[in-house]
Structure formats: C-alpha cells, structure tokens
Amino acid sequence: MRVSNYVIGAPLQNDNHYILMHGFTGAVDKVSYSLGQYLVERRGTNCQPEDEIIRSLSQETLSHLESRGYLTNMDKNEERSVMIRIASTLHENDLRTSPAGFMLIPTFTCNLRCPYCFQSHEMHAGRKEFATVMTRERVDQAFAAMDQFAGPGSVATALGLINDSLDSPLETIKMPKSPITLFGGEPLSSVSLPIIPYIVEQANLRGRTLSAVTNGVELDKFVDLLGPGLIEELQITLDGLAELHDKRRVGPKFRRTFETIVTNIETALQRGARVSVRLNIDTTNIADISGLNEYFTRLGWNEEPGFSAYAAVVFSAYKRPENISQADLVRLTTNLKDTEDSHIESYEQWARNTLISCLSGDGYPFKRVTHCAAETGLLIFDPLGDVYTCWEETGQRERRIATYGKQGLQFIDKTAGQWLSRFPGAIEQCSECPYALIHTAGCASHARSISGTIFASACESFQEFFPQTLARAYLDFENALLNSNTLLKPNTEDEIA
Known part of the structure; x- marks a missing residue:
C-alpha cells in the first residue's frame, strides 16, 4: 500500500488537526495532525511496516483512508492513468x-x-x-x-x-x-x-x-x-x-x-x-x-x-x-x-x-478541467477582421485563431484547435500533480510566455497558497456549521475527526 500522489492537506490553525483533500476523488476529511502530516509529507511513497503512524491505525481507519483515496494499492502509473481518464x-x-x-x-x-x-x-x-x-x-x-x-x-x-x-x-x-x-x-x-x-x-x-x-x-x-x-x-x-x-x-x-x-x-x-x-x-x-x-x-x-x-x-x-x-x-x-x-x-x-x-454532495465535485473560456471557445473580434481567443494575445496577428468578414468566420484550424486541446491530462507535469483538477494547468498564455508552449503548466505558486487557503476555508465552514447548531459527525474513530 502507498500514499496517493494526489493527497492535498494543511494544518488547521490553532487546532491539532489537518484538513485533507484528495485531488481526484474529491474526499475531504479532518484528521489528526500526525496523520495529516504523514500523508502529505509521504505523498507518493510506499507505506513501510515500521511506520508508527500506520501501525497505530485500526483496520477500519485504514479501510476508510483507502476508500477516500488517500491510501491506494495502485502504483504511480495506474493512479496517473485514472486521473487522465477523469480529466x-x-x-x-x-x-x-x-x-x-x-x-x-x-x-x-x-x-x-x-x-x-x-x-x-x-x-x-x-x-x-x-x-x-x-x-x-x-x-x-x-x-x-x-x-x-x-x-x-x-x-x-x-x-x-x-x-x-x-x-x-x-x-x-x-x-x-x-x-x-x-x-x-x-x-x-x-x-x-x-x-x-x-x-x-x-x-x-x-x-x-x-x-x-x-x-x-x-x-x-x-x-x-x-x-x-x-x-x-x-x-x-x-x-x-x-x-x-x-x-x-x-x-x-x-x-x-x-x-x-x-x-x-x-x-x-x-x-x-x-x-x-x-x-x-x-x-x-x-x-x-x-x-x-x-x-x-x-x-x-x-x-x-x-x-x-x-x-x-x-x-x-x-x-x-x-x-x-x-x-x-x-x-x-x-x-x-x-x-x-x-x-x-x-x-x-x-x-x-x-x-x-x-x-455539497452535488455530484462529482470537479466539474471542469478547462482553465478559462479560451479553452472551450472564446471568440474575441477585433476591428481588423481578426479573431483571438485570449485577451492577452490580442493584436498579435500570429496568435489569431480565425478571421471574420463578408464570408463569415474562418478558423485557422491548427491555432484554434491547440487551444481547445489543452487540459491537464494533455500536460505531463499536470497529470502527475495533486492540484490538476483544481488549478487546471493555469493560464495558457502565461505558460506560453514562460515555456514557449501552451502545453505546459503555469503553476504561479498555486501549490504554495492553496493548502493554507483550504485550511482557512474549512475552518470558516466548520464555524458556520457550529454556529448554526449543526453538529459535525466524525467519519470514523481513531485518527479521523
């Protein structure tokens, strides 16, 4: 058994717990600090028999962690294939x-x-x-x-x-x-x-x-x-x-x-x-x-x-x-x-x-993998008869995706098709990232500016700030529930709160 490559987590401020999220199952769990720290720090590695935190867990808790995706029997490539199929x-x-x-x-x-x-x-x-x-x-x-x-x-x-x-x-x-x-x-x-x-x-x-x-x-x-x-x-x-x-x-x-x-x-x-x-x-x-x-x-x-x-x-x-x-x-x-x-x-x-x-429980939590409308069909019409799909590239005629005029709209298939083919599953770095279905590869234009191609990621410190903001958002959510007299029920015993 190994720790999933798609574990996301952060410590909760002034609370001896961690908030965990799984990057493609969408599971969210509040766990003990020691368990959360272990899963985040050991992301993508095999669980060892001598790992004290694993030995201390009941079979029920281990099964729960596996059902939520944090622990898995899939190897790295199998898990990546699942993420790509979802994306x-x-x-x-x-x-x-x-x-x-x-x-x-x-x-x-x-x-x-x-x-x-x-x-x-x-x-x-x-x-x-x-x-x-x-x-x-x-x-x-x-x-x-x-x-x-x-x-x-x-x-x-x-x-x-x-x-x-x-x-x-x-x-x-x-x-x-x-x-x-x-x-x-x-x-x-x-x-x-x-x-x-x-x-x-x-x-x-x-x-x-x-x-x-x-x-x-x-x-x-x-x-x-x-x-x-x-x-x-x-x-x-x-x-x-x-x-x-x-x-x-x-x-x-x-x-x-x-x-x-x-x-x-x-x-x-x-x-x-x-x-x-x-x-x-x-x-x-x-x-x-x-x-x-x-x-x-x-x-x-x-x-x-x-x-x-x-x-x-x-x-x-x-x-x-x-x-x-x-x-x-x-x-x-x-x-x-x-x-x-x-x-x-x-x-x-x-x-x-x-x-x-x-x-929310409203179906599968990750609804889209396109980062912005440019990747599904944004048409930006300029006064010269050119059409762009990214506002940061308007006026750069080599970046236009179509022309329009008396003959209607004529796509430049290669350019336009590239934009609509970009998603995390098409970018190797993103397909292995726990944030792939959340950050959805970042801004394509920024990726091109940095890497020379839109088929690259534009991380822009997302992995640094998302866990901390997730922890804060969870505490706000939990406080709202408690203040409305709605009790939070524990998921299982042991290390899961």
Missing part, C-alpha cells in the same frame, strides 16, 4: 456543453499608458492598422458569427474535435446567455463613442447584455448606456490611493485619473451597473491595499450589493524586482481580513469554491 472525460464534457464566449474590441487605442500593460505602445497610440475603429459593417459581421456559434459545443464541433451526435442534440441544451464583453485597448473612450450605442442595440436584439473591461477614465461619456439591460458589468482598475494610482494609471491627456475614475464608479453604481474594482499589485503599491479598503468603506461601496474589489499580481514572463507572487498576495489579503475586516480578496476564492463543491 479526459471532463474535458470532452467541457467541449460539448460550453457555449462560446464573445468579446468585441471596438478599438485597440487607449487613452492611458500604464507602464506595466501587456499590450504594446504602438497599439495604444493607434499607429498604422491599430488606428482602425470598428465600423457598423464589422459589428454586423461579428454578430452574425456570434449567432452562428451561440450553441453549446459549437466551436469544438466546427473544429472537428467533437461531433454533435448526442442523445440530446446540442441545440436543445438550454444555456443562459452570458454578457458580451467589450475589451481594448480602451473600449469606452471618445474614440469608440460613435460605435458603442450600435453594439448595445445589436446585443439587445439578441437578448444579450454587455460587460466592459475599462479604465473608467471617460466612462462619463457613456452614462446613458450603463445599467440593467445595457452595459451591466464593469471591471475598472484602481492601483492604490490617489498619490500612487496617479503615478501608474496615466495617459497623454490624463495625468491625474484617480478622482475622475472614482466619480465615474459612483455614477455607474447609481445607474445600477455592477462594478468590480481590480487592484494590480506589485511591491510598489502593495501597502495601499489596506488604505483602499478603508476608502471603499468610507464611500459606502463595501455595502453596495453591486460592488466588489479584488487584488491580482502583475504578471510578467521576465523577472522584475517589483513583482510579487500570488502566494505573497494571498498572505496579505487574508491577514487584512483577520486584522482589519477587509473586503478585498485575491486568490482565496479558489479554495473556498473547491471546498464547497466537494462538500
């Missing part, structure tokens, strides 16, 4: 049932020149072809393609990755219509103002609303288009309090943007739009997270049902002295929750959502 099944289901996601880039130009932006200066300055603004003809062509690929599994079917011979035809599967996202450049600026009302009109004709990833600097020009049934959701960046923010979020005509953006967020919330504020964090502004939370509280935003705020690290394929890891950011945001009642999160929700899925 492959989930991947096929992802491709069959996922409707395409849609984004529109009205213009590549941007009114800001943020120093850490992943897009090029030529693009934002509108040089050469990047000066093009989406026309009504292009909008009509994009929406015609959206109409064609609105059904679940439509992109994968068009690429020959699945067929539509299901017991229940794809067109009968009812899926909610997700918003069409406006992206850029800067999608809501004076440059794009003439075309945005037409985009809203065409979306409404199809029963779709819009969201936008915007810097919010010129949002006041679009007030009448904000709110329910129109542009309903906004992602807007604030990179610190005014002094720091105004050093980072600047443009040729916008030297101080903090107060303008704050005023525009207020207006959007008043119009009934949902606003998610993103904080792009590195060492230069990490100290401002606490101050921003206090500022949001003072403005009353933290009490607004349509408001949320989250922090994310600034990614770069090259080492920058300002960079921090996701694990570093998680430590800060979780500490702020404990000490200052902060409402700003970073990557903690990963563990919380996974735990809820494992404990």
Whole structure:
C-alpha cells in the first residue's frame, strides 16, 4: 500500500488537526495532525511496516483512508492513468456543453499608458492598422458569427474535435446567455463613442447584455448606456490611493485619473451597473491595499450589493524586482481580513469554491478541467477582421485563431484547435500533480510566455497558497456549521475527526 500522489492537506490553525483533500476523488476529511502530516509529507511513497503512524491505525481507519483515496494499492502509473481518464472525460464534457464566449474590441487605442500593460505602445497610440475603429459593417459581421456559434459545443464541433451526435442534440441544451464583453485597448473612450450605442442595440436584439473591461477614465461619456439591460458589468482598475494610482494609471491627456475614475464608479453604481474594482499589485503599491479598503468603506461601496474589489499580481514572463507572487498576495489579503475586516480578496476564492463543491454532495465535485473560456471557445473580434481567443494575445496577428468578414468566420484550424486541446491530462507535469483538477494547468498564455508552449503548466505558486487557503476555508465552514447548531459527525474513530 502507498500514499496517493494526489493527497492535498494543511494544518488547521490553532487546532491539532489537518484538513485533507484528495485531488481526484474529491474526499475531504479532518484528521489528526500526525496523520495529516504523514500523508502529505509521504505523498507518493510506499507505506513501510515500521511506520508508527500506520501501525497505530485500526483496520477500519485504514479501510476508510483507502476508500477516500488517500491510501491506494495502485502504483504511480495506474493512479496517473485514472486521473487522465477523469480529466479526459471532463474535458470532452467541457467541449460539448460550453457555449462560446464573445468579446468585441471596438478599438485597440487607449487613452492611458500604464507602464506595466501587456499590450504594446504602438497599439495604444493607434499607429498604422491599430488606428482602425470598428465600423457598423464589422459589428454586423461579428454578430452574425456570434449567432452562428451561440450553441453549446459549437466551436469544438466546427473544429472537428467533437461531433454533435448526442442523445440530446446540442441545440436543445438550454444555456443562459452570458454578457458580451467589450475589451481594448480602451473600449469606452471618445474614440469608440460613435460605435458603442450600435453594439448595445445589436446585443439587445439578441437578448444579450454587455460587460466592459475599462479604465473608467471617460466612462462619463457613456452614462446613458450603463445599467440593467445595457452595459451591466464593469471591471475598472484602481492601483492604490490617489498619490500612487496617479503615478501608474496615466495617459497623454490624463495625468491625474484617480478622482475622475472614482466619480465615474459612483455614477455607474447609481445607474445600477455592477462594478468590480481590480487592484494590480506589485511591491510598489502593495501597502495601499489596506488604505483602499478603508476608502471603499468610507464611500459606502463595501455595502453596495453591486460592488466588489479584488487584488491580482502583475504578471510578467521576465523577472522584475517589483513583482510579487500570488502566494505573497494571498498572505496579505487574508491577514487584512483577520486584522482589519477587509473586503478585498485575491486568490482565496479558489479554495473556498473547491471546498464547497466537494462538500455539497452535488455530484462529482470537479466539474471542469478547462482553465478559462479560451479553452472551450472564446471568440474575441477585433476591428481588423481578426479573431483571438485570449485577451492577452490580442493584436498579435500570429496568435489569431480565425478571421471574420463578408464570408463569415474562418478558423485557422491548427491555432484554434491547440487551444481547445489543452487540459491537464494533455500536460505531463499536470497529470502527475495533486492540484490538476483544481488549478487546471493555469493560464495558457502565461505558460506560453514562460515555456514557449501552451502545453505546459503555469503553476504561479498555486501549490504554495492553496493548502493554507483550504485550511482557512474549512475552518470558516466548520464555524458556520457550529454556529448554526449543526453538529459535525466524525467519519470514523481513531485518527479521523
């Protein structure tokens, strides 16, 4: 018998116990500290007769640990094969049932020149072809393609990755219509103002609303288009309090943007739009997270049902002295929750959502293995007639997956097919990882930036922060149960609590 390669666990703070999770059975158990430590530290190794912790367990407990997957009689390759079969099944289901996601880039130009932006200066300055603004003809062509690929599994079917011979035809599967996202450049600026009302009109004709990833600097020009049934959701960046923010979020005509953006967020919330504020964090502004939370509280935003705020690290394929890891950011945001009642999160929700899925009893807990919509069929239409599937690669024509125009949408099969073929079972490193069905190989674009291929993992310190956030999420869950007078029953005796 050996310890499974897919054991995940962490000690529970101020509690002489461990929380365990199995990476493909979805089992979750609270066990003694000594047992949890043994299983995590000995992951993937054979149990030895002289192992005191194993000899101390009853046969009932050993059988329970085996039934949950923590102990196994499978060797490493057999267990890996099981994980790959599970991932492959989930991947096929992802491709069959996922409707395409849609984004529109009205213009590549941007009114800001943020120093850490992943897009090029030529693009934002509108040089050469990047000066093009989406026309009504292009909008009509994009929406015609959206109409064609609105059904679940439509992109994968068009690429020959699945067929539509299901017991229940794809067109009968009812899926909610997700918003069409406006992206850029800067999608809501004076440059794009003439075309945005037409985009809203065409979306409404199809029963779709819009969201936008915007810097919010010129949002006041679009007030009448904000709110329910129109542009309903906004992602807007604030990179610190005014002094720091105004050093980072600047443009040729916008030297101080903090107060303008704050005023525009207020207006959007008043119009009934949902606003998610993103904080792009590195060492230069990490100290401002606490101050921003206090500022949001003072403005009353933290009490607004349509408001949320989250922090994310600034990614770069090259080492920058300002960079921090996701694990570093998680430590800060979780500490702020404990000490200052902060409402700003970073990557903690990963563990919380996974735990809820494992404990809910709603079927198999790991529902998807595609990391983002790019791996099931995200279509991003730019103003030049090109289609991308990853917003971090827009404008790089060698990365486009299709073209669109009068002849409809034409896939570049090799490029598009690669994206829809990526999942943990297709990446050797991921197939052996206990987090494979949770982190789902990480961001493909980041993997390409680091390794030169999307068929690589982008771990980004996930293995470091997930166990700690899992332990915290479990304690929160347990406290909620205890406070609601719901008793937690032990699973078995001995080392299982």
